Amino acid sequence: TAEFIRLRSCMVGQGDPLHTLGSLATPKPTPKPILPGAGVKAQEEEQSSGMTIFFSLLVIGICIILVHLLIKFKLHFLPESVAVVSLGILMGGFIKIIEFHELANWKEEEMFRPNMFFLLLLPPIIFESGYSLHKGNFFQNIGSITLFAVIGTAISAFIVGGGIYFLGQADVIYKMSMTDSFAFGSLISAVDPVATIAIFNALNVDPVLNMLVFGESILNDAVSIVLTNTAEGFARDDNSMVTGWETFLQALGYFLKMFFGSAALGTLTGLISAIFLKHFDLRKTPSLEFGMMIIFAYLPYGLAEGIKLSGIMSILFSGIVMSHYTHHNLSPVTQILMQQTLRSVAFMCETCVFAFLGLSIFSFPHKFELSFVIWCIVLVLVGRAVNIFPLSYLLNFFRDHKITPKMMFIMWFSGLRGAIPYALSLHLGLEPIEKRQLIGTTTIIIVLFTILLLGSGTMPLIRIMDNEESQSRRKSKKDINLSKTEKMGNALELEHLSELTEEEYEAQIFQRRDLKGFMWLDAKYLNPFFTRRLTQEDLLHGRIQMKTLTNKWYEEVRQGPSGSEDIEDENELL
Structure with missing residues (x-):
């Protein structure tokens, strides 16, 4: 009886004895209380994630500059992966020196997940x-x-x-x-x-x-x-x-x-x-x-x-x-x-x-x-x-x-x-x-x-x-x-930009006598089924769309601060 009273007093809900007995028979998990420091911990995790994002973007930015310098000075004999790994080693050593002198602590940010x-x-x-x-x-x-x-x-x-x-x-x-x-x-x-x-x-x-x-x-x-x-x-x-x-x-x-x-x-x-x-x-x-x-x-x-x-x-x-x-x-x-x-x-x-x-x-x-x-x-x-x-x-x-x-x-x-x-x-x-x-x-x-x-x-x-x-x-x-x-x-894949009408595609397949096996099956049946054969109207619309975008960009570039075309400055630059 004393143990029952002690357990009953520990229950959150003090009510019907039968309800209490039922709770003892099949205990229900009590909700975890919200700790006072939970919000502070979440804020610290958010700050740590933000620092990780900043550190990653900083590393990528420095590597992009390195690759640009390799291209600019035509150091084509050095693979970019070698240069980037070498830069990562130098950056890791520099961060280690900073952490050793307790100037910063980026150990969590530099760890790869x-x-x-x-x-x-x-x-x-x-x-x-x-x-x-x-x-x-x-x-x-x-x-x-x-x-x-x-x-x-x-x-x-x-x-x-x-x-x-x-x-x-x-x-x-x-x-x-x-x-x-x-x-x-x-x-x-x-x-x-x-x-x-x-x-x-x-x-x-x-x-x-x-x-x-x-x-x-x-x-x-x-x-x-x-x-x-x-x-x-x-x-x-x-x-x-x-x-x-x-x-x-x-x-x-x-x-x-x-x-x-x-x-x-x-x-x-x-x-x-x-x-x-x-x-x-x-x-x-x-x-x-x-x-x-x-x-x-x-x-x-x-x-x-x-x-x-x-x-x-x-x-x-x-x-x-x-x-x-x-x-x-x-x-x-x-x-x-x-x-x-x-x-x-x-x-x-x-x-x-x-x-x-x-x-x-x-x-x-x-x-x-x-x-x-x-x-x-x-x-x-x-x-x-x-x-x-x-x-x-x-x-x-x-x-x-x-x-x-x-x-x-x-x-x-x-x-x-x-x-x-x-x-x-x-x-x-x-x-x-x-x-x-x-x-x-x-x-x-x-x-x-x-x-x-x-x-x-x-x-x-x-x-x-x-x-x-x-x-x-x-x-x-x-x-x-x-x-x-x-x-x-510096390259655009030509096969990724090819647009053929139905007649042009049929003529191309007719000329390709070297197709065998899966390539012939793909060209004859699969490709026509899964890809759109364009009409002359579709081709015209695509060219107009590309021309409109490029012309808008070119016109905006040519516009001066006042809205007028600086043709004299352009001719002088040329």
Whole structure:
């Protein structure tokens, strides 16, 4: 009775005894009281978020100035990723000195958040890669690209992961489980395509081979993320009662579900966007048209993540399909706006990630083991070699454009690691914490090793390769340009701006006798179904729209402060 009275007195509502007994039998959670300092804490979090935004924008702004100086002074031999990472290292050291003297505390702002990368920074980068793809050569070489991207990445992941596991079992390096080793091998197999394409453009290689490597590099990122998620999922599950063969089959089934399910979802979203903008004409209102394109661009990522598929794989295939079909249903203004906006956003996201990669040297809690780092670098180089050379020799039996040993060596040498392995290493939820720190530190060192040493060695490699070529193919130093920003900013994709009437399209297909397989099926049936065939009236309206916008801009520029045209000043300037 005394205990009952004590419990009853603790209840918030003092009323009916039966109500009290019922409350004792099925206790209800009492609402948490609002603490007096909750508002102050929320205000402090808001101030911290504002400082983080300011710091990130400041870093991107400084990097943009750096890239501008590289272009202005024609330092084309230095890849922009190398310059931005170096700047991030210098900024991290400067911030560390400031924090040491207690002049400021930006430790929280300079820390890279993996969720921010996967939700905000990575989707624009992947979507722009698919959207800017030259679809003709891509679809003609889809078999070779898939072999390099899927089989090649899996080979590299197995070699790195298996090597780490067996070396750990032999007590040569830090001991890790099979799933953790394979997760690390998968994330470190993601290759940055920027330096690869820069080398191929500088050497003026065959455009089909250029597309082969570029397509493999794009799909490689998505495949690496799916493989890492597969290994991480098995690391969380308890598979102690499952044999090794059953584990392999389960992992293979999970990967196939993630790969093909995500690709199908992205493809379906892209096709729906094409049909929608073909029959729902928004060409006369470019702002609404552009807004709808942005929605369709990000839509498959959120849906795929919500149903436990790969958002990155989904948004990549959505970008490829939207570029191939949906883009041609847009007005000329929105076509140019979409292309340049994606390039600008992707550049800022890539720059932000590379800058924070340099900052992480001083902000990341490190665990360094020399033997682990050295063996990982060796395994990464060996895994890349086993990936490139055997598959290239195999493909040469089925290809008209052969991959020469010299090109194989360049493909192996240019296997740089970039932003995706770094972010994946921070996203792994491995236990204990020292294992996570070891993987993060090793990944940063490998990324910096490939970017700073191999990336900086691209110019000497090009020089050596040029000296071996004939005089007619030798390229001077001023012709070699490793600046991705300058090349992309000064070019408009002609295939993205082509507008054909029904008669012109039929005449073009009739002239293309070389189309085979999927390309013939696409040109004959799929493209006419998903894209709008324009009339002469539509073409005229598009030209008038572009001319009106450019004339308005030109007239406003020519207007003086008083509203009159300063033609005399203009002639004097000329």
